[in-house]
Amino acid sequence: MRIGVDTGGTFTDVVLVDEESGRIVTTKTPSTPDNPADGFMAGVHKALEAHAGSHALDAVSALVHGTTVATNQLLEDRQDGTSHLGFITTEGFEFVLEIARQSVPDGYGNSYFWVKPPRIVPVHRVRTVGGRLDHLGREVRPFDEEQAVAAARWFRERGITAIGVCFLHSYANPGHERRMREVLEREHPEAVVSLSSDVLREYREYERSVTTLVDAAVKPTMRRYIENLSERLGRPFSVMKSNGGVLSAAEVVHQPITTVLSGPAAGALGAALIASTAGRPSVITLDGGGTSTDVAVVVDGEPSLTTEGSIGRYPCKIPMIDIVTVGAGGGSIAWISPEGTLKVGPRSAGADPGPICYGKGGAEVTVTDAHVFLGRVPPHLLGGEIALDVAAARAGVEELAGRLGLTPERCATGILEISAFNQSNAIRRITVQRGLDVRDFPLVAFGGSGPLLACRLIDILGLRAAIVPPDPGNVSAFGLLTVDVKNDYVRTYVARDPSPAVVGEILGELEAQAAAALDREGFAEHVYARSADLRYYGQAYEVRVPAPDGPVDEAWLAAVAERFHAEHERLYGYGYRDDPRHAVEWVNLRVSGIGPITRPKIARRPRQEDEPSPVATRDVFFERWARTVIYRRADLGAGAVVRGPAVIEEYGSTLPVHPGFTATMDDYGNLVVVSDDR
Amino acid sequence: MTGRTADPVLVEIVEGTLASVEKEVETAIARTARSPMIRDAHDFRAGIHDVRMRKLTGRSYSALVQPVVRDFPIETMRPGDVFFHNDVYLSEGGIGHLPDLCVTVPVFHGGEVVAFVQAFGHHDDIGGAVPGSMPSHARSAYEEGLMVPPIKLWDQGVPNRAALTIMTRNSRMPDSLAGDLDAECSACLMGARRLGELFDRYGREAVEACFDAIIDKTTETFRRELLSKIPEGVYVWEDYAEHDGVDEPRLHAQRITLTVDHSADPPLTIDFTGTSPQAKGPINHAGDYADGVFLKKWLAPILRNLADTPERMAELDVNEGVVPLTKMVFPEKGTLLTPIFPAPTNARTFVILRLLGVLAGVLAKATGGRMPADQETIRYTGVYGESDDGPYLMREVLGGGSGGRWYADGEDTIHVVPDSRNIPVEFAEARWPLRVERLGLAVDSGGPGEFRGGLGYDKHIRMLRDASFMSIADRSILSCWGVNGGRAGRPFQVTVDGVEMEGLVDDYPVRAGQVIRIRTTGGGGWGSPYDRPAEKVAADVRDGKVTFEGAREDYGVVLTGTRDDVVIDVEATERLRERLRETRPAAFFDRGPGFPKLSGGLTYAEVDTV
Numbered sequence A: 001m002r003i004g005v006d007t008g009g010t011f012t013d014v015v016l017v018d019e020e021s022g023r024i025v026t027t028k029t030p031s032t033p034d035n036p037a038d039g040f041m042a043g044v045h046k047a048l049e050a051h052a053g054s055h056a057l058d059a060v061s062a063l064v065h066g067t068t069v070a071t072n073q074l075l076e077d078r079q080d081g082t083s084h085l086g087f088i089t090t091e092g093f094e095f096v097l098e099i100a101r102q103s104v105p106d107g108y109g110n111s112y113f114w115v116k117p118p119r120i121v122p123v124h125r126v127r128t129v130g131g132r133l134d135h136l137g138r139e140v141r142p143f144d145e146e147q148a149v150a151a152a153r154w155f156r157e158r159g160i161t162a163i164g165v166c167f168l169h170s171y172a173n174p175g176h177e178r179r180m181r182e183v184l185e186r187e188h189p190e191a192v193v194s195l196s197s198d199v200l201r202e203y204r205e206y207e208r209s210v211t212t213l214v215d216a217a218v219k220p221t222m223r224r225y226i227e228n229l230s231e232r233l234g235r236p237f238s239v240m241k242s243n244g245g246v247l248s249a250a251e252v253v254h255q256p257i258t259t260v261l262s263g264p265a266a267g268a269l270g271a272a273l274i275a276s277t278a279g280r281p282s283v284i285t286l287d288g289g290g291t292s293t294d295v296a297v298v299v300d301g302e303p304s305l306t307t308e309g310s311i312g313r314y315p316c317k318i319p320m321i322d323i324v325t326v327g328a329g330g331g332s333i334a335w336i337s338p339e340g341t342l343k344v345g346p347r348s349a350g351a352d353p354g355p356i357c358y359g360k361g362g363a364e365v366t367v368t369d370a371h372v373f374l375g376r377v378p379p380h381l382l383g384g385e386i387a388l389d390v391a392a393a394r395a396g397v398e399e400l401a402g403r404l405g406l407t408p409e410r411c412a413t414g415i416l417e418i419s420a421f422n423q424s425n426a427i428r429r430i431t432v433q434r435g436l437d438v439r440d441f442p443l444v445a446f447g448g449s450g451p452l453l454a455c456r457l458i459d460i461l462g463l464r465a466a467i468v469p470p471d472p473g474n475v476s477a478f479g480l481l482t483v484d485v486k487n488d489y490v491r492t493y494v495a496r497d498p499s500p501a502v503v504g505e506i507l508g509e510l511e512a513q514a515a516a517a518l519d520r521e522g523f524a525e526h527v528y529a530r531s532a533d534l535r536y537y538g539q540a541y542e543v544r545v546p547a548p549d550g551p552v553d554e555a556w557l558a559a560v561a562e563r564f565h566a567e568h569e570r571l572y573g574y575g576y577r578d579d580p581r582h583a584v585e586w587v588n589l590r591v592s593g594i595g596p597i598t599r600p601k602i603a604r605r606p607r608q609e610d611e612p613s614p615v616a617t618r619d620v621f622f623e624r625w626a627r628t629v630i631y632r633r634a635d636l637g638a639g640a641v642v643r644g645p646a647v648i649e650e651y652g653s654t655l656p657v658h659p660g661f662t663a664t665m666d667d668y669g670n671l672v673v674v675s676d677d678r
Numbered sequence B: 001m002t003g004r005t006a007d008p009v010l011v012e013i014v015e016g017t018l019a020s021v022e023k024e025v026e027t028a029i030a031r032t033a034r035s036p037m038i039r040d041a042h043d044f045r046a047g048i049h050d051v052r053m054r055k056l057t058g059r060s061y062s063a064l065v066q067p068v069v070r071d072f073p074i075e076t077m078r079p080g081d082v083f084f085h086n087d088v089y090l091s092e093g094g095i096g097h098l099p100d101l102c103v104t105v106p107v108f109h110g111g112e113v114v115a116f117v118q119a120f121g122h123h124d125d126i127g128g129a130v131p132g133s134m135p136s137h138a139r140s141a142y143e144e145g146l147m148v149p150p151i152k153l154w155d156q157g158v159p160n161r162a163a164l165t166i167m168t169r170n171s172r173m174p175d176s177l178a179g180d181l182d183a184e185c186s187a188c189l190m191g192a193r194r195l196g197e198l199f200d201r202y203g204r205e206a207v208e209a210c211f212d213a214i215i216d217k218t219t220e221t222f223r224r225e226l227l228s229k230i231p232e233g234v235y236v237w238e239d240y241a242e243h244d245g246v247d248e249p250r251l252h253a254q255r256i257t258l259t260v261d262h263s264a265d266p267p268l269t270i271d272f273t274g275t276s277p278q279a280k281g282p283i284n285h286a287g288d289y290a291d292g293v294f295l296k297k298w299l300a301p302i303l304r305n306l307a308d309t310p311e312r313m314a315e316l317d318v319n320e321g322v323v324p325l326t327k328m329v330f331p332e333k334g335t336l337l338t339p340i341f342p343a344p345t346n347a348r349t350f351v352i353l354r355l356l357g358v359l360a361g362v363l364a365k366a367t368g369g370r371m372p373a374d375q376e377t378i379r380y381t382g383v384y385g386e387s388d389d390g391p392y393l394m395r396e397v398l399g400g401g402s403g404g405r406w407y408a409d410g411e412d413t414i415h416v417v418p419d420s421r422n423i424p425v426e427f428a429e430a431r432w433p434l435r436v437e438r439l440g441l442a443v444d445s446g447g448p449g450e451f452r453g454g455l456g457y458d459k460h461i462r463m464l465r466d467a468s469f470m471s472i473a474d475r476s477i478l479s480c481w482g483v484n485g486g487r488a489g490r491p492f493q494v495t496v497d498g499v500e501m502e503g504l505v506d507d508y509p510v511r512a513g514q515v516i517r518i519r520t521t522g523g524g525g526w527g528s529p530y531d532r533p534a535e536k537v538a539a540d541v542r543d544g545k546v547t548f549e550g551a552r553e554d555y556g557v558v559l560t561g562t563r564d565d566v567v568i569d570v571e572a573t574e575r576l577r578e579r580l581r582e583t584r585p586a587a588f589f590d591r592g593p594g595f596p597k598l599s600g601g602l603t604y605a606e607v608d609t610v
Helices: A036-052 A069-075 A145-157 A175-187 A205-233 A262-277 A367-373 A390-404 A408-434 A450-461 A472-482 A500-520 A554-572 B008-032 B066-071 B161-169 B174-202 B204-229 B290-306 B310-315 B320-325 B349-366 B425-431 B534-542 B548-555 B570-582 B595-599
Strands: A002-007 A011-017 A024-030 A062-067 A085-090 A126-129 A139-141 A162-166 A192-195 A238-240 A246-248 A283-288 A293-299 A309-311 A314-316 A323-326 A332-336 A342-348 A443-446 A466-468 A485-495 A527-536 A543-547 A584-595 A616-621 A625-632 A641-643 A646-650 A653-657 A661-665 A671-675 B044-050 B082-085 B100-109 B112-122 B151-155 B233-241 B252-260 B268-271 B326-329 B380-387 B390-397 B434-441 B457-463 B467-472 B493-496 B504-510 B515-519 B559-562 B565-568
Touching (some): A002 A036, A002 A262, A011 A472, A024 A036, A036 A205, A062 A205, A062 A262, A069 A205, A085 A205, A126 A145, A145 A175, A162 A205, A205 A314, A238 A262, A262 A283, A262 A293, A262 A443, A262 A472, A283 A408, A323 A408, A332 A367, A332 A390, A342 B008, A367 A408, A408 A450, A443 A450, A450 A466, A450 A653, A485 A500, A500 A554, A527 A554, A554 A584, A653 A671, B008 B044, B008 B112, B008 B174, B066 B082, B100 B174, B112 B174, B112 B204, B151 B161, B151 B174, B161 B174, B204 B290, B204 B320, B233 B349, B320 B326, B425 B434, B493 B504, B534 B548, B534 B565, B548 B559
Parallel strands (some): A002 A062, A062 A238, A162 A192, A283 A443, A625 A646, B268 B326
Antiparallel strands (some): A011 A024, A309 A314, A332 A342, A466 A671, A485 A584, A527 A543, A527 A584, A616 A625, A646 A653, A661 A671, B082 B100, B100 B112, B233 B252, B252 B268, B380 B390, B380 B467, B434 B457, B457 B515, B467 B504, B559 B565
């Protein structure tokens, strides 16, 4: 029996899979932000109760947890988020965070009015230490032990207990940083320390510094949380990482930064497995929530990764599943700009006060209100547990429409159209900008609000199909049960004429590190995935390509270079394969150590024998108001066909099937929506 | 306004698509270009224009389509054509210096041109007298590099090999030039395809109605929210470039007479009469073409500072909609803004950046100081020589401090060009024979004020091999001005092994082991420094942004203790500030101690009072 627990801002979702019977139990409990462990335990007990009628954890073979405990501390800009944090860097570079990359975001001329947001560590909590390396890791000036001791004591005296260390060129030689850690252990033993050479062994000092400081910032919180949870569970468990792998809780406390975006990553992975099972290994995943929508791309069953992500406003260059988030969700607010045009989001009514139709004091029209007004979602939530105030939603839409000089129906469909466009621009950003043609990818739409606009997205983007999995609200928790143990290791090696011996040696070292970690996790079977970052000499950005296994020789190097040419051509439309004027430069070597697990089997859905019969009819507006049939998803079997206009409802989610679209249930219970024109 | 009415929902969709196409084009260029000026300094822009050559996107300035259409009538254009130009005097004012290479791609729908996607970027080298094509002592455009008037670089999908070969042959860095051009062309072609899809989806008439609405909206918003903040009247101000690379330093004036009449059409008149004669050296800007349409769009972002909050300022787009609000009056031919070919222009940033500040200053006079103090955030510094890999050029654009604002201090080490980045030390040291010994902030460089100016850089570069130092910088004598009682920031200063450099240097020898120290400009201060809370001054001292002496002399704040434990002497501070307040500043603007050196001893200019 395996259990996945996804702690979100509002709800804690739990999915239990019984490996023997194939039975899947899903449940939800309210999250408990003051002590997230309470919601975690309540959810686990509720799932076990539903499955076996007892709270015993003995039969549970694995417990995987996705959490944003660490992230929220930074995202919410809380006072306690970074006030415990200090930074030690190379002498002469105390302003590295203030200077950053000198860039002002967005528009030309913004430098006149832009107000730089506070740094993750203010300069008065930065100390410097003498000692200097060059880019090959050779010592230019020795490490200044005396200054190191002074810095450690300075932080101890001020009670600053989380410390990030980043020295110049430590990616090439971690020696000075390790000596700094020894000094801190001796002089300031209470401090938790993050070294940049442990967190991210990659060049570019500003980004490495910030990444290291994010790790240090979340370490104390994560340690407390994991210890507390371990105690209450009385058994080991794993934590989901942003890179799409899991890691035992005992290991995670040493590198908490790897978990910061684990929730959205789990959603993409869950959707990837569901789609692969249904015979579609390459898809776009769209996780629609209350305040935002997360979009990712899955190619051949693997979500694509990036090292250019960020946590809030802090760049974090650790590998994470490449997710684009837009402020377009069910709670996104419709408003009129001073210029008189209709806008939707990014501001959200959230869960409190929520949309107007929740009747909890919300006064601004949201995307959900537009759906409710148009009859596309039922006048209640969660299968009838919460009634919605349709009249209030209508009044809100009418008032907004009046100010725009539109009919209420045009106003409401306009809100949804703009919301769909915001989502489709996010989808474009993650496909077109990465050289992928969006029309080659079916869309997997899940999350509470994900399926609502599926038909519009098919239309706008010219998609072949949209797939709505069963229990769309629980895909993220399910995703937790589908992931392998995975650790990433990187080393910068800049060379235009790389030596096979050196490359082989570095990869060997990285693989040894990976092996040691997998051994600690008790894996007998190890898989190593190599990759390399290359660029044309003179470019500032690299392109990552997978690298083959086996010994490194000239042929191996040539094979990787060939993959780079091909990938550059695919991404940007040109390359320099046979042009000796444009040298290929190697930049980073990477190894991921993978400990594979057995993935849950997705049960087949019984065939639908008869025509599906609707449970009700309701007035719904698509192109005009019309009495429209409503189906209950639980009534549908494999092969069932629902032609639009229709609405398919289930606990926690709704799929409006527009005129001109057809939804068919596949063998695994997914609803596959296609346009009749294609 | 036009007869076509646009659907408000479609307007939002079209606007979102234009912004995302522009961003995609810029991302593609940034990720694949070679020149550090494009790659890191982000000195490149994409722009989308409609078939009437009106700029539609709002995030940045861009070049103009006018010169391409002038030489290649629209009806002769074919799918797959790519146009190219960099010729300043044949660019209708859209290109300021030859290294800015501009690519233009027409967008087709139903066999007709419906729009243009354009990009220009600052490339490493396009020939001319010195590496980098920015000879600071040039006296003629012929010394500045290869001039290419509008040409067809691709003809219906077929690249013109002859043109490419000629261009790369004339560059000292042919590979990076070829790479940059490939990056620009591919990105613009991709953008043109995306835009074509928009027309296919909604039809030409509906999309063009949205273009009209987007442009009209900007006109109305600027009129309603920004222009309404300026009282009617006539306001005059001027500022100066201090040297042109040829003559001895002197005041090269740029003057604006702003006439505001809300009932007139257009409501703003910007008259440049009084601007100094054209310089012998390369600081001229060819601005008097196409009714000054480039400068109208270049200057309009300054108006955004009149909005109610910084958040609102950031929301306001600048597109062709700003053009109908302004009339420009140029002086006769032969001034800094109306140079006669072949007057050199490669350092025209001295003039067009200064014009932003002149407009800010004239608006400060008009609005009782409700504008930011001065910033100077572009200058080029670098070294070149031989490394193990052959000849190299390391040239970067270091930002500076921005001016204090009525709501906040200026910011440290920022750059006016969006997303312009400095070069990571770990990248620089791996690539070039140098070591960066310090990358910090220049203490006391921010102009004192109730809201302090931001600080400039303090960068120490130790050369590991013999090399040559170059710099192209203004504001090495004059300072970024303070306003409304705020004081000037510190000017740009470079020393090589202790020897002070001028602002314009083509080739100063640096020996291995010597240290080049670069301090960039601090922003001007806003409001009286004696009104700055002593606690903020103490925090600046703790943070290393102001010295103990600076606190006392510039702010009248008496501090004791150490930087780790700064103590405010409250009584001594009150006494000192009382005394200092008696010496009121004589003018509304403070130009710093360099001004009298060039003004014949005057401490402020005639136009500096209100």
